[in-house]
Amino acid sequence: MRHLLFLIFTSTFSTICLGQIVDTLSTGDHQDTTIMKGISPEKIKVLSFSGEKGVKELLVPDITVKNKLVVIGSCNIENGNYAGQKINLAKDNTVITVLSESKEFKFFLDFDSQYIITFSKPQFITKQFLINTMNIPATRMKYPFDPVKFSTTLQPQPDSQIVTFTQPVGLIGYNKSVEDFDYKTNYRKTAEEK
Numbered sequence: 001m002r003h004l005l006f007l008i009f010t011s012t013f014s015t016i017c018l019g020q021i022v023d024t025l026s027t028g029d030h031q032d033t034t035i036m037k038g039i040s041p042e043k044i045k046v047l048s049f050s051g052e053k054g055v056k057e058l059l060v061p062d063i064t065v066k067n068k069l070v071v072i073g074s075c076n077i078e079n080g081n082y083a084g085q086k087i088n089l090a091k092d093n094t095v096i097t098v099l100s101e102s103k104e105f106k107f108f109l110d111f112d113s114q115y116i117i118t119f120s121k122p123q124f125i126t127k128q129f130l131i132n133t134m135n136i137p138a139t140r141m142k143y144p145f146d147p148v149k150f151s152t153t154l155q156p157q158p159d160s161q162i163v164t165f166t167q168p169v170g171l172i173g174y175n176k177s178v179e180d181f182d183y184k185t186n187y188r189k190t191a192e193e194k
Contacts, residue, residue, distance in 0.1 A: 066144050067110075067111065068108040068109060068110065068111075069108075069109040069110075069111065069131075069133050069145055069147075069148065069181070070106065070107070070108055070109075070145075070147040070148070071105075071106070071107045071109060071117075071131060071147065071148045071149075071150075071172075072104070072105065072106045072107075072147050072148075072149055073104070073105060073149055073150045073151045073152070074103050074104050074105070074151040074152075075087060075102070075103060075104075075105070075119050075151070075152055075153075075154065076103070076151065076152070076153040076154070077121065077124070077153070077154050078153050078154065078155045078156065079156060080121070080124065080154075080156065082101040082102070082103065082121075083101065084101070084121050084122045085100070085101050085102070085119075085120070085121040085124075085154070086098060086099065086100055086101075086118075086119075086120050086121070087099040087102060087105050087117065087118070087119055088116075088117070088118040088120070089107055089115060089116075089117055090115065090116045090117075090118070091109075091110070091113055091114075091115050092113055092114055093116075105117075109131065109133055110133065111133045111134070111136060111141070112133060112134050113133050113134065114130070114131070114132050114133070114134065115130070115131040115132075115133070116128050116129070116130055116131075116168065117129045117131065119152055119154055120154075121154050123156060123157050124154040124155065124156055124157060125154060125155050125156075125157055125163050125164070125165070126154075126164070126165070127152055127154065127165060127168075127169045127170075128165065128167075128168040128169065129150070129152070129168055129169065129170040129171075129172060130168040130170070130171050130172065130173075131148070131172045131173070132171070132172070132173035132174070133173075133174070134173075134174075135174060136174045137176075140174075140179055145180065145181060146180070148172055148181050148183075150170065150172075150183065152169075152170075169185060170183060170184070170185055171183070171184045171185075172184075
């Protein structure tokens with residue numbers, strides 16, 4: 001089945017809509033468009049129209065962006081809902097983005113920086129992930145990176161203790177041996193009596 005695919009680029013002053021007939025949604029098709037047009041990826045919406053299903057917004061998780069590291073994923077809540085849940089993105093110790101009551105996230109990170117993503121909810125154990133985008137060889141920076149994908153689950157605090165992690169539960173950084181970003185778990189947790 002063929003779909004009519006619209007890429008909508010929004011800005012403060014105008015909205016541009018481009019239509020294209022495609023057989024399948026291929027992430028490679030969007031990569032060149034994003035880089036060549038120089039449009040901020042945060043301002044792109046992808047809409048698909050098919051006669052049977054109408055118009056729907058598509059999540060394009062594998063889009064790659066030149067000079068940015070795309071980080072996408074989800075935050076699950078064990079035995080709970082999203083009321084009060086927050087996802088904070090901090091760059092070099094300054095919070096720059098806060099998502100409220102959101103399962104999915106997508107961030108476009110600058111290189112040569114350090115980020116902390118904090119997942120929290122009242123009465124649940126907070127988790128942090130450190131993302132280091134520094135120390136990447138100039139020869140590797142010539143090519144875009146595949147998106148970094150991960151998910152995490154927030155668990156309720158136990159009845160008798162308050163559990164805290166003393167450092168980030170996940171470390172994401174450039175690995176020279178694979179010439180890409182890699183993920184490590186390295187954490188300690190402490191428990192205090194309530």
